[in-house]
Structure formats: C-alpha cells, structure tokens
Amino acid sequence: MSLISIFLIFFFYVSALIFISGLSYKLIQYRRTPAPLKIPIAPSALDKKGVLLRYFREIFLFASLFKANKWTWLFGWSFHLALVLLFFRHLVYFWPGEVPLILYKTESLKYAAYPLIFGLLGLLARRVFVDRIRYISAPSDYLMLLVFIFIALTGMMMTFANYHPNILMVKNFASGLITFKWSELPGEIIFVFHILPVFCIIAIFPLSKLLHAPGVFFAPTFNQVDNARKKRHLSDWASKKEDNLEINLESKNLKDK
Amino acid sequence: MAEILGAEVDEEGYLLKVSDWTADIAQAMSEEDGIELSPEHWEVINFLQEYYEEYEFAPAVRVLTKAIAKKLGNDKGNSRYLYSLFPYGPAKQGCRFAGLPKPTGCV
Amino acid sequence: MSTDNQIKLPTYVETPSIRKDSMAGDGPFKASVEIQNKLGFPGEKVENWQQVAINKMAETKSKYKSVQVFLDSCMKCGACTDKCHYFLGTADPKNMPVARQDLFRSVYRRHFTFAGKYFPRLVGAKDFDEDMLNDWYNYFHQCSQCRRCAVFCPSGIDTAEISMAAREVMNVIGVGQKYTNQILGKVKKIGNNLGMPEPALKDTLMDLEEEIKEDTGVDVKLPIDIKNSEILMVSPSADFFAEPHIDGLIGYAKVFHESGVSWTLSSYASEAANFGMFIGNYDVMREGALRIRKAALDLNVKRVIIGECGHAWRVAYSFWNTLSGIGTGAEDEYAMRLQNQLDSQYPQPQHMIEFTYDLIKNNKLTFEKSNNDHRVVTFHDSCNVARGSNMGDIENGQFILPREVIKAACNNFIDMPKNTIKSSTFCCGGGAGLLTDDLIDLRIKGAKPRMHALRKSEQESGVNTLAAICAICKSQFSKVLPNYDFDPYMVVSVHQLVSDAIVLSESLKQKD
Ligand code: SF4
Ligand code: SF4
Numbered sequence: 021m022s023l024i025s026i027f028l029i030f031f032f033y034v035s036a037l038i039f040i041s042g043l044s045y046k047l048i049q050y051r052r053t054p055a056p057l058k059i060p061i062a063p064s065a066l067d068k069k070g071v072l073l074r075y076f077r078e079i080f081l082f083a084s085l086f087k088a089n090k091w092t093w094l095f096g097w098s099f100h101l102a103l104v105l106l107f108f109r110h111l112v113y114f115w116p117g118e119v120p121l122i123l124y125k126t127e128s129l130k131y132a133a134y135p136l137i138f139g140l141l142g143l144l145a146r147r148v149f150v151d152r153i154r155y156i157s158a159p160s161d162y163l164m165l166l167v168f169i170f171i172a173l174t175g176m177m178m179t180f181a182n183y184h185p186n187i188l189m190v191k192n193f194a195s196g197l198i199t200f201k202w203s204e205l206p207g208e209i210i211f212v213f214h215i216l217p218v219f220c221i222i223a224i225f226p227l228s229k230l231l232h233a234p235g236v237f238f239a240p241t242f243n244q245v246d247n248a249r250k251k252r253h254l255s256d257w258a259s260k261k262e263d264n265l266e267i268n269l270e271s272k273n274l275k276d277k
Numbered sequence: 278m279a280e281i282l283g284a285e286v287d288e289e290g291y292l293l294k295v296s297d298w299t300a301d302i303a304q305a306m307s308e309e310d311g312i313e314l315s316p317e318h319w320e321v322i323n324f325l326q327e328y329y330e331e332y333e334f335a336p337a338v339r340v341l342t343k344a345i346a347k348k349l350g351n352d353k354g355n356s357r358y359l360y361s362l363f364p365y366g367p368a369k370q371g372c373r374f375a376g377l378p379k380p381t382g383c384v
Numbered sequence: 385m386s387t388d389n390q391i392k393l394p395t396y397v398e399t400p401s402i403r404k405d406s407m408a409g410d411g412p413f414k415a416s417v418e419i420q421n422k423l424g425f426p427g428e429k430v431e432n433w434q435q436v437a438i439n440k441m442a443e444t445k446s447k448y449k450s451v452q453v454f455l456d457s458c459m460k461c462g463a464c465t466d467k468c469h470y471f472l473g474t475a476d477p478k479n480m481p482v483a484r485q486d487l488f489r490s491v492y493r494r495h496f497t498f499a500g501k502y503f504p505r506l507v508g509a510k511d512f513d514e515d516m517l518n519d520w521y522n523y524f525h526q527c528s529q530c531r532r533c534a535v536f537c538p539s540g541i542d543t544a545e546i547s548m549a550a551r552e553v554m555n556v557i558g559v560g561q562k563y564t565n566q567i568l569g570k571v572k573k574i575g576n577n578l579g580m581p582e583p584a585l586k587d588t589l590m591d592l593e594e595e596i597k598e599d600t601g602v603d604v605k606l607p608i609d610i611k612n613s614e615i616l617m618v619s620p621s622a623d624f625f626a627e628p629h630i631d632g633l634i635g636y637a638k639v640f641h642e643s644g645v646s647w648t649l650s651s652y653a654s655e656a657a658n659f660g661m662f663i664g665n666y667d668v669m670r671e672g673a674l675r676i677r678k679a680a681l682d683l684n685v686k687r688v689i690i691g692e693c694g695h696a697w698r699v700a701y702s703f704w705n706t707l708s709g710i711g712t713g714a715e716d717e718y719a720m721r722l723q724n725q726l727d728s729q730y731p732q733p734q735h736m737i738e739f740t741y742d743l744i745k746n747n748k749l750t751f752e753k754s755n756n757d758h759r760v761v762t763f764h765d766s767c768n769v770a771r772g773s774n775m776g777d778i779e780n781g782q783f784i785l786p787r788e789v790i791k792a793a794c795n796n797f798i799d800m801p802k803n804t805i806k807s808s809t810f811c812c813g814g815g816a817g818l819l820t821d822d823l824i825d826l827r828i829k830g831a832k833p834r835m836h837a838l839r840k841s842e843q844e845s846g847v848n849t850l851a852a853i854c855a856i857c858k859s860q861f862s863k864v865l866p867n868y869d870f871d872p873y874m875v876v877s878v879h880q881l882v883s884d885a886i887v888l889s890e891s892l893k894q895k896d
Contacts, residue, residue, distance in 0.1 A: 046456070049452065050449065050452065050453055053445070053446060053447070053448070053449040053452045053453075054447065054448075054449060055448070055449040055450060056447065056448065056666065056706070057702065057703055057706055058702045058703065058706065059450060059542065059545065059702065059772070061531060061534045061535060061540065061542060061771055061772070062535060062770060062771040062772070062782075062806075062807040063779075063780070063807055064774065066774070066777070066778075066779060078538065078540075082538055084463070084535065084536055084537060084538045084540075085461065085463050085536075085538040087535070087536055087808075088463035088464070088467065088536035088537075088538075089462075089463050089466075089536075092461055092462065092463055096461060096538075146462065147462075150462065151401055151402050152399075152402055152462060152465040152466065152477065152480060153460075153462035153465065155402055155477045155480070155483065156460050156462060156465065156477075156480065156482050156483055156486065157460060158460075158506065158507050158508030159505065159506050159507075159508075160499070160503075160506045160507045160508070161460050163506070224499075227497070227498050227499050228499060228507075229456075229457070229458060229459045229460060230459075231456040231457050232456075232457040232458065232459040232538075232539050234457075235453050235454075235456055235457025235539060236457060236538070236539050236540060238449060238453045239450070239453055239454070239457070239539060239540030239541070240449055240450050240453075241450070241534055241540040241541075241542050242540040246702075246774055248701060248702045248703070248704075248705050248706065248711065249701060249705060249711050249712060249731050249732065249733070249777075250711070250712055250713045250731075250777075251705075251712075251713040252705045252706065252709065252711060252713055252714040252715070252716070252719050253705065253706050254706055254716070257447060258666065258706065259716075261667075261670065262716075262718045288413055288822075289413070289821065289822070331583075332581060332583055332584035332587065333581055333584075334578075334579070334580050334581055334584040336584075336588075337588045337591075337624060337625040337626075337630065338625065338626060338627045338630070339588075339591065339592070339595070339627070339630050340587075340588055340591050343591065343595070356627050357873070368625075368626075369821070380578060380625065381563070381566060381567050381570060381577060381578060381579060382567060382570075382576070382577030382578040382579075382620075382621055382622055382625070382626075382657070383577060383620055383621075383622040383626070383629075383657060383693075383819060383855035383856045383858075383859050384578070384622050384625055384626040384859055
C-alpha cells in the first residue's frame with residue numbers, strides 16, 4: 021500500500037478517536053453540569069410538547085436566526101441543509117458490502133453542492149464585509165469556512181468537472197475504513213485534497229465552535245419547560261443548602277389581626 | 278476623599294457625615310450645580326432635615342410634596358415644581374444639599 | 385406606517401457602524417471595602433486575583449450548565465450583533481452581545497480549552513490581565529441582562545448568564561459595583577433597597593391612606609404586618625418612595641379594597657426587587673427570597689402577590705420555588721412546610737397584574753374609563769417580564785394580561801412597533817444595576833431604541849402616556865425622557881391607570 025494511503029487511513033482513525041472521545045467527554049460534561057435555575061427564554065414552552073416543537077423549529081427551520089437576520093438565515097440554512105443532504109449522498113461510499121437500493125437513489129442529492137457553496141460564500145462574505153461580524157471573527161472562524169469551501173470545491177470538481185476519481189477505489193477505500201479492510205486510495209490527488217480536510221473537521225469538532233451542534237440541545241434557555249411555579253426545580257448543590265430547615269433569620273413582632 | 282468646605286464627601290458629592298452639614302455647605306454645593314438657593318429651596322431643605330431627624334430616612338417624594346403644599350401653597354405642592362427647584366431631582370439633589378445620604382434603590 | 389421604513393430599519397434604529405472604544409472607560413463606581421465585606425466579598429482586589437478568578441470561573445461553569453454550554457456553543461454567526469440596545473445606542477463593538485461574551489469566552493478558551501492553550505491567536509484566546517479585567521468591569525456593567533440577544537441566538541445563548549457569571553467572578557476577587565452592592569447591603573440590614581426603616585415606611589403608608597381618603601372619600605387601607613391576612617403583598621420599595629411608582633401602589637390598594645380580600649405588606653420583607661440576580665450570586669439571591677418566605681410563614685398568609693417590578697417578577701416567577709419554596713408542586717419537606725400553608729388553588733406567587741386581571745374577567749371591578757380619556761397609552765414590556773416569566777399560565781400571557789388590564793381601564797391603547805415590543809422588547813436602558821447616576825451617559829444612549837419606537841408611536845398615533853410594570857423602567861424613563869424631548873411625566877404605572885379609572889363601590893353608595 022502507498023505511504024499516502026497508510027497516512028490517510030491512520031489520520032482517519034486518529035480523527036475519529038479525537039471525535040468520539042472528545043465529543044463523549046463534552047456530552048458527559050454537559051449532561052452532568054446542573055442547571056440550578058429555570059431560565060427558559062421567550063417564547064417559552066409551557067410543557068414538554070412545547071419544548072419539542074421549539075426544537076423542531078430551531079433545528080429544522082433555524083427559527084431564531086430567521087427572526088434575527090434573513091441573510092444570515094438564508095446562507096446558514098442552505099449550508100446546513102445541503103450538508104445534511106450531502107451526508108446522505110456520501111453514505112453510498114461508506115456502506116460496506118451490499119448497498120441498499122435507496123442509497124442509489126441519492127444520486128441527485130449531489131446538486132446540494134450548489135446551495136452548500138452558495139451558503140458558505142455568503143457566510144464568508146458577511147464575515148469579511150459586515151464590520152460587526154468582522155469584529156467578532158477570529159482567524160479560526162475564517163479558516164473553518166475556507167476549509168469547508170475547499171472541501172466543497174474539490175467535491176464539486178470530482179462530481180461536475182472532469183476530475184472523476186475511480187469510483188470503485190473510492191468505495192473500497194471509504195467502506196474499508198468502516199470495516200477495517202483497508203485498501204488503496206484512488207490515484208487522483210484531488211481525492212486526497214477532498215478527504216484530508218474532512219478528517220480535520222472531524223478531529224476539531226469537539227475542540228471548536230462546532231460544538232454548537234450538540235450544545236444547542238443542552239441550552240437551558242431552549243430545553244427547559246416554563247413551569248417553575250408549578251413544579252419545584254432543584255439541583256443537587258442547591259438542595260444541600262436546605263439541610264438546615266430552620267432559617268436563622270431574626271423574628272419580628274407581628275400584630276395580630 | 279473629596280471634601281467640601283472641609284467636610285468629607287463621597288465620590289458623588291454626598292456628605293459622609295450628616296453632622297458635618299452647615300448652611301454654607303448647602304450654599305457651596307448649590308453654587309457648584311449652578312443653582313441659587315431661594316427661600317423655597319430652604320423650605321425643602323429644612324423639611325428634608327426635619328424628616329430625616331425623625332425617621333433617619335428621607336421622605337418619599339409624595340410626602341415631601343404634601344409637606345411643601347402645606348407650607349408654600351397647593352400650587353407648589355407637586356413634583357413638577359420641586360423638579361424646577363432641583364433639576365436633578367428633589368430627592369437626590371435635595372438630599373445632597375441637605376447633607377443627607379443619597380437615596381438608593383430603583384429611584 | 386411607511387412599509388419602506390420597516391424594510392430599511394428592521395429595528396427602527398439604524399444599526400450603526402462600529403466605533404471602537406467609544407464606551408471605553410473604568411466603569412461605574414466601585415464598591416468600598418465596607419460595602420463589599422457586608423456581602424462577604426473581599427474589600428479590595430485580592431493579591432493573586434488572576435488565580436482566584438480562574439478558579440471561580442471553573443467553579444461557576446461546573447455549577448451552571450448555561451455558562452458551560454454557552455461558552456462552547458457560539459458559532460460567531462453574528463445574529464445577535466445588532467440586537468443589544470447598548471450597541472445600537474453606543475456603537476461600541478464590545479457592546480455587541482457576542483463580543484461581550486467573548487470577553488469571558490476568550491479567557492475561558494485560554495485557560496480551559498485545548499485550542500486556546502496551544503493556539504491562542506488562532507481562536508482568539510486571551511490572558512486574564514489588568515486590561516482584560518478592566519474591560520470586564522466596564523462592559524459587564526454595560527449589560528442590563530435584558531436577554532434580548534438570547535431571543536435571536538440560534539444556539540440559545542443568553543448573554544445575561546455570562547454577564548452574571550462575570551460579575552460574580554469579579555466580586556469574588558474584590559471588584560464589586562458600588563450601586564448594586566450597597567443596595568444589597570441595605571436589604572440585608574433593613575429589608576429593602578431604599579434602606580427605608582419601618583417607622584418611615586409606616587408613616588408613608590398612613591400618608592397615602594389619607595391621600596386616598598381625601599381623593600375618593602373612601603377608607604382604602606394600606607395594611608402592614610397584619611397576621612393571618614389572605615395575601616402578602618411584596619412590592620418594589622420604590623413604590624413607597626418614588627414618582628410615579630407610588631400611584632401604582634395606590635392602585636394596588638384600591639384593587640385589593642374592591643376585591644374584599646384581606647391583604648398586608650410586610651415591614652420585614654418590604655422589597656420585591658432582588659439585586660442578587662444581577663451579581664449572579666445564588667446565596668445573596670436566595671437570602672432575598674428567604675426573607676419573603678419567612679414573612680409569608682410569620683404572617684400566615686395564603687397567597688403571595690408581587691407588585692410591579694420587572695426582575696422581581698422573574699425572580700419570583702422563575703426562581704422563588706427553587707430558592708425558597710414559594711410556589712406549588714413541591715415534594716420535599718422544606719418547601720412543603722410553606723406550600724401546605726399557601727392556597728394551591730391560586731398560582732404561587734402571583735403577579736398583581738394577574739390578580740387584577742382575574743377580577744376584571746370575573747366582572748368584579750367597575751371602571752370609569754373616560755377618566756383616562758386624556759391619555760393615549762402605550763405599554764413598555766419590561767425585559768424580565770417579557771423574556772423571563774409568564775402570567776396567567778397561558779401562552780404569551782405576560783404580554784396579554786398587562787394589555788388587557790390597561791384596556792379595561794383606558795379607551796385609547798396603542799402598541800409600539802412590532803419588533804420593539806413583547807419578546808423583542810427593548811430594554812429601558814437602566815436594568816441590572818445600571819440605574820445609577822454614574823452611568824447616566826450609558827443610560828441615555830441605551831434608551832435610544834425604545835425612544836425611537838416611542839417617537840414613532842407618538843407621531844403616528846399621538847401616544848402621550850407610557851405605561852410600565854417595572855420600578856427600574858419607571859425611574860429610568862422619568863430620567864431619560866427629557867433627553868429625547870419627551871415629557872418625563874408621561875410614564876405611569878399600569879396600576880396608576882387602574883387607580884385613575886376604578887370606581888370604588890363605597891363612593892357610589894355615598895353618592896346615592
Ligand atoms: S442581555 Fe441585553 S444588555 Fe446584555 S448583551 Fe444581551 S441585549 Fe445587551
Ligand atoms: S447569535 Fe448566538 S451564536 Fe450567533 S454570534 Fe451571537 S451569541 Fe454567538
């Protein structure tokens with residue numbers, strides 16, 4: 021096997037390891053950290069169903085972002101939606117062995133690359149040209165967009181331009197990663213340029229702002245039911261303060277009615 | 278610590294000790310604020326001090342306006358009139374001139 | 385309404401271009417040693433403050449899910465950047481919610497994250513040095529914790545949580561704000577923000593009873609410390625002292641009088657406000673809530689009702705059940721001790737607006753609405769009520785109920801532009817410990833978005849009265865309205881509108 025194949029295979033497992041361990045660490049940390057007070061933000065959900073509805077609106081429609089800024093919403097939403105579609109489109113490569121019929125029908129999802137690149141360029145333009153957003157951007161914020169754009173462009177070149185790699189080798193390589201039956205990379209260097217940054221993204225996921233994806237599910241502002249008056253909400257550390265039931269505050273003389 | 282006529286004041290210009298107050302201090306403070314103390318001003322200042330002596334607290338604006346109405350006539354017993362005397366607020370500026378601590382809270 | 389305008393100015397105040405450092409400075413007056421010590425904080429900046437601060441940050445993020453999650457999950461989308469009234473009013477980029485969080489986040493990244501430890505420049509991680517601390521103090525005291533930014537954040541990030549955490553960290557290293565901490569000391573000692581002693585309070589209440597009697601001929605009482613009353617009324621102490629607040633208090637008294645339900649104030653718990661929230665300190669906030677609990681137990685009341693105070697209602701509605709068991713539905717001994725005494729037929733605690741609204745719905749109150757005909761009223765949704773609470777336990781009740789109460793008492797009611805009210809309401813500019821004279825410049829600038837909306841309603845609908853249900857809002861508006869060429873006396877309590885229109889049944893009988 022070529023050195024570069026070995027390197028990429030190795031790199032994939034390192035990334036995957038960082039991803040899994042880092043993300044589990046974060047998920048456990050988020051789960052374990054108590055939310056001592058009820059802090060849902062309006063429009064708050066008055067029951068559990070409301071919370072689910074809220075998440076539906078936030079996850080699928082980016083409702084808050086829509087309220088905030090239509091351009092950012094348009095770019096952000098197309099980007100994320102395209103990302104999900106393209107994820108399904110890529111499943112066919114990773115599927116080990118017999119591929120279910122449905123995955124062959126994802127062919128046309130490749131066009132999601134256009135909204136993907138549209139969204140990414142829009143987000144980048146906002147970052148560069150809107151002074152407020154330029155101000156809050158760190159180098160990593162640009163870098164991340166550029167990496168995504170790079171991935172998108174190389175992917176598009178392989179799909180829509182004349183840089184098709186050997187599909188069979190792609191499939192063998194990709195599904196080999198899952199089944200531990202490693203095989204050689206296709207010879208086209210563009211393929212390396214496509215997957216190397218993807219592995220990077222996987223690795224930095226739990227170390228970066230990409231944590232917004234799991235984070236949103238743990239935001240007490242979103243996930244709490246607004247029922248503080250009806251149900252006593254008490255965290256562990258707060259309840260310890262009540263071990264002494266009698267509160268030692270001075271007594272006052274009160275007139276009888 | 279800043280001082281006015283030898284008496285210590287806090288960073289907002291209020292006397293640290295009520296007992297340090299003299300009429301000259303009130304005069305000096307009002308000059309700094311560009312206000313000339315009229316007899317009406319003195320009515321307010323005197324009432325604030327009397328009330329404070331009894332309750333260790335400045336009177337509510339409503340209580341003050343009523344007292345002033347009794348002393349200076351009904352047309353003057355309203356907060357608009359008091360604000361015309363003390364543009365920074367009868368409670369805050371008035372208390373400062375009178376040597377009383379600044380009323381705190383959501384006021 | 386020009387739709388043109390709406391498209392161009394979605395928030396009605398043009399989003400300014402950033403002007404770096406336009407609000408740079410040393411922040412509001414710092415608390416003295418004496419003030420700090422009263423709350424159990426160090427009096428002066430401690431020697432190894434960096435280390436103490438980092439430790440406190442670690443503790444805070446391990447105790448508050450909000451802080452931990454929010455620090456990680458900002459994707460720097462910028463959606464919040466034009467949502468803060470302080471940014472809109474000052475153009476200082478550090479007043480953009482995300483930039484404000486970043487003051488905290490950059491230190492967090494430097495000390496607690498892999499990326500920030502090894503690639504600080506790449507991810508904008510920074511050391512906690514003197515300059516950073518100065519920025520913390522300055523800019524975390526340019527946040528009114530109004531949570532407007534949180535309504536628009538796709539990650540649900542609430543800058544107020546970060547702001548509270550930052551103030552807590554600063555207090556622990558001995559850097560506290562004079563205004564807030566001095567007031568907290570007074571609550572501890574005397575029981576209210578004003579530091580108003582019991583005799584002055586009782587005298588004031590008697591004065592008010594006289595006034596109502598003169599005005600209406602009816603003996604409307606303002607009872608205090610009456611045991612076994614049905615209701616304990618806890619209102620912000622500004623209601624006892626300031627204008628126009630006090631007319632709201634008179635309004636509550638009249639409503640209670642008409643309802644026929646016995647009620648009492650408490651000299652021990654004579655404050656609904658709870659500035660403990662502003663400094664993010666659970667214990668201080670809890671202590672405030674415990675005073676109310678104790679008063680409720682001692683006075684043996686069946687219901688607890690809160691007066692017109694924004695953050696007090698958030699604390700009462702969202703936190704009291706947690707902090708001191710004032711609520712319903714508890715299963716633990718501590719909370720049940722109180723909850724068994726309270727009447728669970730009613731929401732506990734309840735807002736005065738809810739109480740009045742219920743009476744209106746049940747036709748228990750009569751109004752002479754024409755008394756308010758000289759007014760064209762609009763309503764300012766206070767941030768803490770709008771975004772951190774509910775009323776009536778119905779969806780959007782916190783927006784519906786106050787408006788219904790106003791409409792019951794007034795013929796002319798008009799809302800301000802849509803994106804400046806309800807959950808998108810703009811802060812008055814004086815919340816969360818910023819209602820102090822040393823921040824007056826900030827207060828005036830921060831009020832700008834609200835003032836623009838008000839101007840629009842004034843010009844288009846002739847609005848001449850601004851009704852509010854928050855002591856801070858009322859004081860802040862009274863102060864800053866003249867700077868925008870409005871009459872400061874246009875601010876009223878919602879219950880002043882009620883008070884002016886309510887028909888006291890005894891006065892009717894007297895006339896007959
Ligand atoms: S909470 Fe309010 S004041 Fe603070 S940053 Fe957000 S919008 Fe601004
Ligand atoms: S809206 Fe939320 S995620 Fe976006 S920049 Fe502001 S705080 Fe960060």
